[in-house]
Amino acid sequence: MQGAQRRSGFIRVEDLLQRDVFDVDEDPHIIVPSDPEAQKDLPRKALVLLCPAQCYVETGDRIVFSYEGCLECGLCRVLGWGRIKWGYPPSGRGIQYRFT
Numbered sequence: 612m613q614g615a616q617r618r619s620g621f622i623r624v625e626d627l628l629q630r631d632v633f634d635v636d637e638d639p640h641i642i643v644p645s646d647p648e649a650q651k652d653l654p655r656k657a658l659v660l661l662c663p664a665q666c667y668v669e670t671g672d673r674i675v676f677s678y679e680g681c682l683e684c685g686l687c688r689v690l691g692w693g694r695i696k697w698g699y700p701p702s703g704r705g706i707q708y709r710f711t
């Protein structure tokens with residue numbers, strides 16, 4: 612990775628995120644309706660395209676959400692306001708960013 616960084620002169624976001632550590636809680640901190648009817652009011656395309664951790668995946672007539680790789684950026688909280696139950700993981704859990 613470092614050789615590729617030096618040659619290209621930039622660091623990919625995916626490479627930066629690989630340095631982070633996840634302490635995943637057994638209970639999801641974000642609840643997304645799973646029923647296709649309940650998802651009709653969600654901005655599904657935006658969630659799939661804009662979640663930086665790709666936690667939202669489109670499968671047929673609905674989206675599937677997995678919280679394990681969440682970066683806690685809050686974007687889906689805004690996009691799904693009132694329709695997605697959003698919270699941070701319990702203290703000390705979730706993502707631990709590494710900046711070195």
Ligand code: SF4
Nearest residue numbers: 662681682684685687
């Ligand atoms: S908080 Fe951010 S990273 Fe986590 S699921 Fe929502 S959009 Fe994705």
